[in-house]
Amino acid sequence: EFIKKELVELGLEAEILDKVFNNEETLFIQTLINFFTKRRKKKSRDRIKVKKGGIETETNLEKYFTMQVLFSLLIDSDKSQVSLGDRELVKRAEIEADVEKYIEEQGTIQSELNNLRSMALEEVNSNININSNIYTLTLPTGMGKTLNSFNYAIKLRKRLFEQTGKIYRIIYVMPFMSIIDQNANVIEEVLRKSHKNIYNNMLCKHHHLTEIEWVANENTLIEGSNAQMLIEGWNSEIVVTTFQQFFSTLAGYKNSMQRKFNKLSNSIVIIDEIQAIPVKYYKFIGKLLTEYAELMDSKVIAMTATQPHIFSNDVSEQLCEYKKYYAQLNRTRIINELNYSRTVDEFVYDLECADSKSYLFILNTIESSKKLYSLLRDKFYDRSITYLSTLLPPKVRMDRIKDIKSKKHDIVVSTQLVEAGVDIDFNVVYRDLAPLPSIFQSAGRANREGKGTNKGEVHIVKLKDNKGFYADKVYRSAKTDLDITEKLLKDYDTLNEPEFMLIIEKYFDKMADENIKSQHISDALLKGAEEHWFYGENYSLSDEKIPLNGFELIENNGEKFQVFIELDDDAELIWNEYMTISKQTEDKWEHKIKLKAISRKMSEYIVDINNTTKSKYNRPPLDSNQVYYYVSRSELDRYYNEETGYGVESDVYYF
Template sequence: MNELCSHPNYPLQRHIEGVKFLASQFLHEKKLNFTEQQWIQTLVEHIALFHDIGKSHQYFQDYIRGLRVSQQLKTHALLSAFVFMSFIKKYENIHDLWKYLSFIIVKRHHGNLDDWFEEWKQFGIDIEEQLFKQIEAIDFQKLNETYVHFLPVLSNYPFTKGDFENAVRHLFAESRKVRRYMMRWNNENDSLVPYVQFLFLFSLLLDADKSEAGIMQKEVLSFSERCFISSSLIEEYKNKKNWEYSEINSLREKAFKEITNVPIDVANHFYSLQLPTGMGKTLASFQFALRLRKAIEKEKGVIPRIVYSLPFLSIIDQTSAVLEDIFRTNNIVVDQRLFLSHHHLSEMEYSFVHDEERYDTDYDVAKLLIEGWNSEIILTTFVQLFHTIFTNRNKLIRKFHRLANAVVIIDEVQAIPHRYWLVVKEMFRTLAEELNCYFLFSTATTPAIFQKDEIVQLVEPSSYFQALSRVQLFPHVQNNMTIDEFVNQLCLEEEKSYLFIVNTIDCAKYLYEKLMEHICPEKMTFLSTHIPPKERLRRIQQIKDGKYRIVVSTQVVEAGVDIDFDVVYRDLAPLDSIQQAAGRCNRNGLKKGNVHVVSLTDGKRRYASYIYDLVRIDLTHSLLKNCTVIEESEFFSLIEKYFEQLSMKMNNRESLQLLNGIKSLYFDGEATAERIPISHFRLIEEGEDKFDVFIELDEEAKMIFERFEQVISIKDPFERQKQFAAMKASFYQYVVSIPRKVSHKPPILHGIGYINVDMLDDFYDQVLGYKAKSEGMIW
């Protein structure tokens, strides 16, 4: 009771000491030009020292000991920010801009960011009264005893009630002047640098604060320990695998050697690995990333983390399996310090090996370690990566500093929406300059985000495309066809396998039904997001095992699904999607494959128009309509032409608005004609409103839902969240997302659609998945 606490039964002094230590450690492990300056180090240290000084008032101390306290009076961040400002203003070598921004860092370290201008308009009489009440409730003797360890000057000039009250009065008086300064700055600033540096400093505090409270207090592990990874790891793996010779493997080996031997100049920050589908880009990407990691360590004295970013969860699972195989084949014990997967369905499990003993952390620690990207190699989604860079959310910003000095692999880079190309290019340039980030774009279809002279090509892509003759592409897009017309003109050969990829689920279901009139159902299967993930994965494995000759699918098979067919039919789509579809045809070059592009319509409009913007569809149509046959060796020049023309037709309006929002630190608020807030960034367009439906497909699903109901009934919200997180991955294996507008809806239970085993026949087709339309139920 005689000591100020920051957390239950934990001294404020120890917490401040730990946060200061971690923030400094996170800062000094980076090698960045701007962080070498003394004023930055002073700023980081003082942000850490003062971020929780507001916890010294009795209202917070009562709250932390379990007593009931007013919601407003128990707060601490705002008071901490006022006291911080009164102290930091004495440093003349720190620019006013960074004093004002650091005020926001301290004020918002438990919340999301707002428009920075608005932060200085909220100083009403009620806020002033609240702060004075909190100051009145501070035991300054205890406070000085706590802080004299960090600020020896307090032994002669201790904190006083008058000092704190004057800090509040002074900043209230200065607030209008600060707002005028901000208005001028917003009008004059034309750089992304302040945004990047601000998020970096903010993330240092967020990570240090959460890590000290949730990890260091439990004495789990040291953040200074890093894992060694040999730069020859992939070569050793390939040697041990000793794959048999084939023409396609010979080409893969040629590309791998080219990447292994390409000279590395760490002055270059942007690299491209463009190879045809099925040419081993995953291993090649890791090979170059490890070589680059070693070169950066040698020349700059810093060990980069590798962030491997992918657009789809299915590819993350595949890539994770590849990584585990690489390490285990090389007799390396795998733990999460070595590599981890992070996405919205990640299992919160984190283990590490120390002195040949494996230690498993509890859920809360694992969550912090995983969400903080505490690993050498991080496998993550585009959503996690891009929403860490373009965000106002506290939880996401926390890991931003991990991008410093990192090697970032963007796999399937063409999945970045073209409306964001400009803002992504400008942001990546700034991250390269300010945070010393390195980017490797890995794809079969590199979009024209960067000019060719801005990026280092690791291989000459045209030579690999020209060397391939696995498939021929036949465009049939001059005329639209209905599904009936399309099926009636089909001539399927008995000895060949066929994949049909169409643009909407309704189209896919109707096509399947029409094909079933001509083909034995046992030889066919169906894939779409109306089928729960567990069942989709089971069918994909059956396809790999050769069980089905005919597969009808939506775009769920286009990237990252390693299946192979003799013939692929693709409904009209953007050219990069068509090329991805072609990658499911004759992948290993065993015999000539055929890809046919058709233009399907529902009688009113093309199905493509329901999914894709007309700019990309019309451009693809114009490039294909006069072609009779396109050889795989011609794909490269065709896709180059497509992206070149797309970049000229692109509307950069949203990118420009977002850039204006970033430059004016407009984190949240209303969109205007000139700018949109950073919070409006959406990598995935929300599209139509959907709701989740749990489908009780089997006994395991029944047990999972019973467990879900038990978890939902837990009264403690934190324990409830923790228990659900532990089962989330398995729970969502049985969940599909359905448009809210469908007329045929299941009962809603605990906020989610629920189809139990007795309702399956009414709501679920065992082949086609969720029934969006009623078939006349009898109750």
């Protein structure tokens, strides 16, 4: 009777509890799921306000986390029980990892940068402290943050187990899907030093195009719906995933995302490039992560090359004294050319490219990058030049990045896609104006290893066409960020690497000033979370309180269309397989799984285009399922340019 009374006070109806205590277990689970689904989808009638002396206190998210965990446990148990049935598959695994031994066996060459990497590893090693919840690891680009943070997480995990007896899961979160494979491979290599075989209950990757297979042991490969259940349920000791997956669960409202929420408890979460979160959400994410770590007995390691004001100083612990690393590095200097704006034609007319140097140009729009590529190819016809943008299918992009890494090209024109996580190195970088964190990311592509006596050069330019500046077109929602960047750079003709931290701190100080950059959306989302408002349709972003479906990590910039480009024999086979699967009529669930599996293979040949791009170029036909625009091999030249990717302009449109 006491338990029933307590549960009624938590908000469960008495008649449900009568059924529970009459042992109607299946009915209990189903009724609870229905109850929570209903409760989560409607705005709470009672406005929960915690008042203290007439003043509203800080947001209290305890009930938010309680409800999310309960809901998650219910749907996870329900789905796993129905689909998997085999408890062995979700048993915890033992893992060992020795990062220092791995680094030692790599046999690093003596260099100033490698000495600094070792120094940083040692310093972070000496700060293992289980009493903090939020740790920040700030180091310049190219300083080995991936291995350093993983080393800390493994040691923290071991210490926590010794002290508490709990096994902590490690969740490694990255902003871009494109860098998941390379980081997961590094972690796998470290694990291989201690384990003969690596199975998926030890390490798994999860993003929306994850290959749907689960290696359970040396004799068992699971595919189809069971594999999907295991991957999406994060039944692994180390999960490598994206911002989209992690934050859409932490601040989520969809059943498909919330199923894994319970796995966030007793976890060590490494967040790479945390500054990549849109600035308007800094307060929301900072508060959510702080409360999450406290209430769900977890730890957060936030990594960055800059110092965004996401956590208040009193809650986070710095794992190393980052300023001394910046002070010792002098690989790069930024050259400010913002005083005079130019068209792409004018810029190329004035440009000189020394034969002995390699050049990277990072532009803001596909339009400007294509124009620049064409002009550079004409002007420097005897140089090896290549091009990168999202209008090239991922397969082609990855091949080109491989070639760039092996120094096959000495001039590269790209959009912002090379800014983070793409480990490439040039003598000179030209960057069209962008917010300061982006400029510093670009600077990480110049003289990355600090070799030679010449510093890498990063020229900041301001390019325009007859309609205005390209920067304004791309960073429309970040106008303030651009203005602050220009104001801060105005005082400098050149800026050396040891000065980078000084200026980025000023930038984030200004961004944290609520009079300059509003955190209104963060405040409104926190109120929504506090009052369990998970989903709503009739709200405005200017409201005092908004539901969690108002949180969008990736801004919706209009409708996207997928174009499949049949580039080679493999693409042709994949397309034929897709057509065969799409015509099959079988079990709905299995059909869905097959389509998801083939869509992963197809993704290598798919480019996403927006409405403007769609109307500007020849338009390929839609497939019979009305899902993909299809460029067949026989018609490649109508829609695809071998150098710059999708998009051939013509007066003739093909429908």
